[in-house]
Amino acid sequence: MTPDKLKLANHVVAINWNRIEDEKDVEVWNRLVNNFWLPEKVPLSNDTQSWATLTPDEQLLTMRVFTGLTLLDTLQGTVGAVSLIPDAITPHEEAVYTNIAFMESVHAKSYSSIFSTLCSTKEIDEAFRWSVENVNLQKKAQIIESYYYGDDPLKRKIASTLLESFLFYSGFYLPMYWSSRAKLTNTADLIRLIIRDEAVHGYYIGYKYQKGLEGLSEERKAELKDYTFELMYELYENEVQYTHDLYDSVGLAEDVKKFLHYNANKALMNLGYEAMFPSAVTDVNPAILSALSPNADENHDFFSGSGSSYVIGKAVNTEDDDWDF
Amino acid sequence: MSAVAAKPAVNRETGRPTSSSLVYFSSISDNTHRFVEKLHMDAARLPLYTHEETLTALEPFVLVLPTYGGDTGHGAVPKQVIKFLNVSGNRELIRGVIGAGNTNFGETYCLAGDVISVKCKVPHLYRFELMGTSEDVDRVHEGLEEFWTRLSQQQTRP
Numbered sequence: 001m002t003p004d005k006l007k008l009a010n011h012v013v014a015i016n017w018n019r020i021e022d023e024k025d026v027e028v029w030n031r032l033v034n035n036f037w038l039p040e041k042v043p044l045s046n047d048t049q050s051w052a053t054l055t056p057d058e059q060l061l062t063m064r065v066f067t068g069l070t071l072l073d074t075l076q077g078t079v080g081a082v083s084l085i086p087d088a089i090t091p092h093e094e095a096v097y098t099n100i101a102f103m104e105s106v107h108a109k110s111y112s113s114i115f116s117t118l119c120s121t122k123e124i125d126e127a128f129r130w131s132v133e134n135v136n137l138q139k140k141a142q143i144i145e146s147y148y149y150g151d152d153p154l155k156r157k158i159a160s161t162l163l164e165s166f167l168f169y170s171g172f173y174l175p176m177y178w179s180s181r182a183k184l185t186n187t188a189d190l191i192r193l194i195i196r197d198e199a200v201h202g203y204y205i206g207y208k209y210q211k212g213l214e215g216l217s218e219e220r221k222a223e224l225k226d227y228t229f230e231l232m233y234e235l236y237e238n239e240v241q242y243t244h245d246l247y248d249s250v251g252l253a254e255d256v257k258k259f260l261h262y263n264a265n266k267a268l269m270n271l272g273y274e275a276m277f278p279s280a281v282t283d284v285n286p287a288i289l290s291a292l293s294p295n296a297d298e299n300h301d302f303f304s305g306s307g308s309s310y311v312i313g314k315a316v317n318t319e320d321d322d323w324d325f
Numbered sequence: 326m327s328a329v330a331a332k333p334a335v336n337r338e339t340g341r342p343t344s345s346s347l348v349y350f351s352s353i354s355d356n357t358h359r360f361v362e363k364l365h366m367d368a369a370r371l372p373l374y375t376h377e378e379t380l381t382a383l384e385p386f387v388l389v390l391p392t393y394g395g396d397t398g399h400g401a402v403p404k405q406v407i408k409f410l411n412v413s414g415n416r417e418l419i420r421g422v423i424g425a426g427n428t429n430f431g432e433t434y435c436l437a438g439d440v441i442s443v444k445c446k447v448p449h450l451y452r453f454e455l456m457g458t459s460e461d462v463d464r465v466h467e468g469l470e471e472f473w474t475r476l477s478q479q480q481t482r483p
Contacts, residue, residue: 195429
């Protein structure tokens, strides 16, 4: 690793938000600003009783999962999003990365809010020690970090998108699992805010990657596509090991792996590539999917129903002034 | 669609006429566009910008669209789609809606499809994520064929 290669943008112009080159920059900036939140707004202390109902193994697992997520958010906030700035195509893109970087730091800090609410200082310190000592957790951070310090701006975006849209999910699984069992529900609410943010980040960085592909030779495009899938395989192999490290003690590893496959497909789609894992291995536990999004279940598929049902979406307020009817 | 465009201008609302049974909106990220391309069905894309003239539907259609906006649901339906549906002739011909989204957005996953389903009283037929998997493509392809067959049978029933 050669940290000195991480460079700053070598030329800065005064950013003019009244002259937009890529409308996605404005759209995503607005989206991120509207989504802004802080952990202090989530009533985590309401989870203390629920926390006490977890077994010691379950508590240990939960703390380890959150230290792992803390490491990834720290990496993305301190290095990842910042490393994308020098190669931004527009000045507005640079500004969006600063927003992403800050929000990743908010995410990293929010795990500490969970810890300080639920755990003792000694337990917290032990969980952080575990995060430093776990080989597979360290390896995934190192793989990504090596690309952030590398020379290829498009590979940085690939690594960054895979982190945002794939690597977090071995961890995100657990709070969704607790939520589906009516445990740690406030913590799950906070994690859902992080999950929402990561979706915007992965979408945007993946979009900028695809913009970067425009005009490149077919050979270079093929090289980057091969590279994406190779990196995905490398990270996936490591994620499987990491998942076993964490979840074997509670017997959930196989269920977590389906969630990994499902999210790996979405990460690839964010980069503009087709899904890699077949539906036979992406059948995420419906309880987990429902904890993520109440609208994601099969009941919302009109085509697979008998055809006699006439499904109308749930009532929603539409206050947009633009509707004429 | 050139055959459609060659038809004499229809004497109602303005806008480029289309006879496609699929009408869709996709932003410059092209996720929804890619999904529709994979269906290999005749489809008309709504203009990218609201200042452009919208489409005029000539035949019944299913609308495919992504969801915009955040938590509150405000602004979920892209403005370009609102402009299209503000044309009453277009509203009369919508038969169903298919939503694109990302489950990471929780309760607002494919919300725009729900909004249009309620406002236009048509079924929200299917939801898919990002640019859709091959399974999504197969199900929508088959589902739409059955859907149109069923609708035409209902219409010809004495």
